[in-house]
Amino acid sequence: MPRTNVSRAWLAIAALCALLVSLGLAQTAAAAPNWPVLSTGSSGxxxxxxxxxxxxxxxxxxxxxxxxxxxxxxxxxxxxxxxxxxxxxxxxxxxxxxxxxxxxxxxxxxxxxxxxxxxxxxxxxxxxxxxxxxxxxxxxxxxxxxxxxxxxxxxxxxxxxxxGQSGGAAGAYALPIAHDALSRDHYSVPHHDYPALDLPVGTGTAVYSVHAGVANQIDNDRCGLGYEVTGDDGATYYYCHFSAHGVGSGARVDAGTQLGLSGSTGNSTGPHVHVEVVAGGANRCPGPLLTAVYDGTTPPAVGDLPTSGCIE
Ligand SMILES: [Zn+2]
The missing domain is CATH 1.10.101.10 (PGBD-like superfamily/PGBD)
Structure with missing residues (x-):
């Protein structure tokens, strides 16, 4: 598909993304790593x-x-x-x-x-x-x-x-989508209304936790199926619009642990993954963090990520 069409479709999707409400669910530790979830469209x-x-x-x-x-x-x-x-x-x-x-x-x-x-x-x-x-x-x-x-x-x-473990994500931070599945420029595209990120991937794409923490499932009208991950780094990560949950609420996840499969549930008009990083009480631009992970360089501290400059 020509790139302009992709961008246009993506903007249309982005325009319908919604602000998320955090969930305060109970947290328990999981003993063994979670099984990955695979379905049509998965690869690797x-x-x-x-x-x-x-x-x-x-x-x-x-x-x-x-x-x-x-x-x-x-x-x-x-x-x-x-x-x-x-x-x-x-x-x-x-x-x-x-x-x-x-x-x-x-x-x-x-x-x-x-x-x-x-x-x-x-x-x-x-x-x-x-x-x-x-x-x-x-x-x-x-x-x-x-x-x-x-x-x-x-x-x-x-x-x-x-x-149950990703072999590729050795560092403290991982990309939410496999490195080869999405080009670098997608990680620094401005979001439509507040600091966040929309990643245009087809339904059934594996979505990975960016950082270690405790995952809780989201299932509501805005996010659809998704996750809130309380990160060990003090940030809270949100992932939305999945087609399938992969880990239970309260599960410990590592950077690179598969959370589930992408989709278009909730307030979304087409398959994409919405990613949000909240630190110090503010929504942060995920771009500087994820492009550094993409490049294999040391990412900035989540608390130092900008709170503006990534909105179109
Ligand atoms: Zn969004």
Whole structure:
């Protein structure tokens, strides 16, 4: 699509974004990382992992990292076979049934799934479906790093840690959308009425927490499905217009933890993600923070982000 059309559509969407009201929900800590949520439109290594696992369950689909119609059909068929809600979304209910325990000497698609997931963390394994000594060594190193029992076996707890954490976001701050999915200029576009940011992404795009904190779900007329994340840095982050929640209220999230999937719920005329940073009682311009994250440079402190200059 020509860029001008994208911008025009985006402005139309932005014009209907609304100011948010914070929610004071109870907060509890989660023990294990949250399972990622994947559906049509999702892409990346977690999708390839799910595709290998579906293959391992007898569904003959390509492991191409793109969640398309074939993956959705396989997911629905798998969910029906297990008596799960057949919604085509791979989330907290579907993952535990989809994974299978693999160990040294095993071979097949579930092993390829584990190798794909391990490679998010930089192990550089050949995805050959053969669980040999190299894969076993990567598993033990991963388990040690995460404080898990280092037995070299990929069981439910290791699976959840492999899938529930982003391998790419090592720093204190992460982009809300995968680096390669949205160009840098989108992170410094002025918002329509108050300091915030609208990111034009299609429905089903993974949305990640910018900073570590405690997430609480939002579900109201303005934000639609979204999150309020009380950040460890003292700022409060808002994410709006999701198609699906990915983590429960009260969950601990890290920078780069997937919160859910983008959409167009609430006061929105088309798919986009609304991001808002509130610090020191004021809405801040997210641009200087997120462009620094995009560039891999040290971002300014949230309390130093400007409160004006990012409104059109
Ligand atoms: Zn907005």
């Amino acid at each position: 290594p977690d999708v390839a992992t799910a595709q290998y696992l579906l293959r391992g369950q007898g569904h003959d689909i390509a492991a191409d990292s793109q969640f398309g119609a074939a993956t959705e059909a396989a997911t629905v068929a798998f969910q029906q076979s297990k008596g799960y809600a057949a919604d085509g979304v791979i989330g907290a209910e579907t993952w535990p049934g989809l994974i299978s325990t693999v160990r040294e000497g095993d071979s097949g698609d579930a092993v390829a799934a584990a190798q794909t997931a391990l490679n998010k963390f930089g192990y550089g394994l050949a995805v050959d479906g053969q669980f040999g000594a190299g894969t076993a060594s990567a598993v033990t190193r991963f388990q040690s790093d995460k404080g898990l029992s280092a037995d070299g076996i990929v069981g439910p707890e290791t699976w959840q840690n492999l899938l």
